[in-house]
Amino acid sequence: MKLRAIAHSRTGDKGNTSNISVIAYEAKHYPFLREQVTAERVKAVLAGVARGAVTRYEMPNVGALNFVIEGALGGGVTRSLALDAHGKSLSSALLDLDLPEPG
Template identity: 65%
Template sequence: MLLRDIAHSRAGDKGDISNISVIAYDVNDYPLLEKYLTPERVKAHFAGIVLGDVVRYALPHLGALNFVMQHALGGGVTRSLALDAHGKCLSGAMLGMDISDVT
């Protein structure tokens, strides 16, 4: 199952930091988000793009997780040579994550 099957996302960027929120369509799917969307898995999913720390903030009453990813935009939106590596592009890429059981 892909993440986009159970959630949508919102994103923002500032400097070289990308901020992505993943929100379950149904709050009953929130435990799946918590289980499969660890900072380590998110960083691995963005290997070669996110070069800094990934910090996860839980918002259980909203059925959401927020990820703050440092050094994720090639030096910053105005400095990057990437065509469109801004937060919105990364949030779409995050929804392509496979959230099948990895154990």
Template identity: 60%
Template sequence: MRLRELAHSRTGDKGDTSNISVIAFDLADFALIAREVTAARVSEHFRGFVTGDVLRYELPQLGALNFVMRGALRGGVTRSLALDAHGKCLGSAILDLEIEDAAAGYECMK
């Protein structure tokens, strides 16, 4: 399943750094999201686009993960020739990440 079935996202940017929050629709899905959406997977998902480190911060009481991606905006909003210099589409792009289907995971445990 795609991450977008369990979560939504918000984005922000400063200079050449993009900030993406992934927020579970249902707090019960946060453990699955936290297990599946690691900094390494996000870095791989944006390979070739993000040139710096990807850091992950957890906010379990909010059911959210926050990713800080350095080198994501081609030099920054005012210096980039990219069409989406603010990185707002990165929030939609992260939701295309394939994760384990929660129902399938439960079936394996039975």
């Protein structure tokens, strides 16, 4: 199963830091997301871009996780050489994460 089956996501940017939300469609899947979608896994699936530290913040009130990825934007949105300087498309890469079927 792919993460996108149970969660949606949006990427934001500030300077050279990207943040990617992972939001459960249904509240019952939040504990499963919390268990499966760790900072380490996010760093691994975004290995091509996530060069710096990845920090995870939990928001059980809205069934969401927020990943903050430092050094992800090629030196910063305003000077990056990248085609997607804002890293807007990173959320789509993260939703491709493979997960086991929820129990």
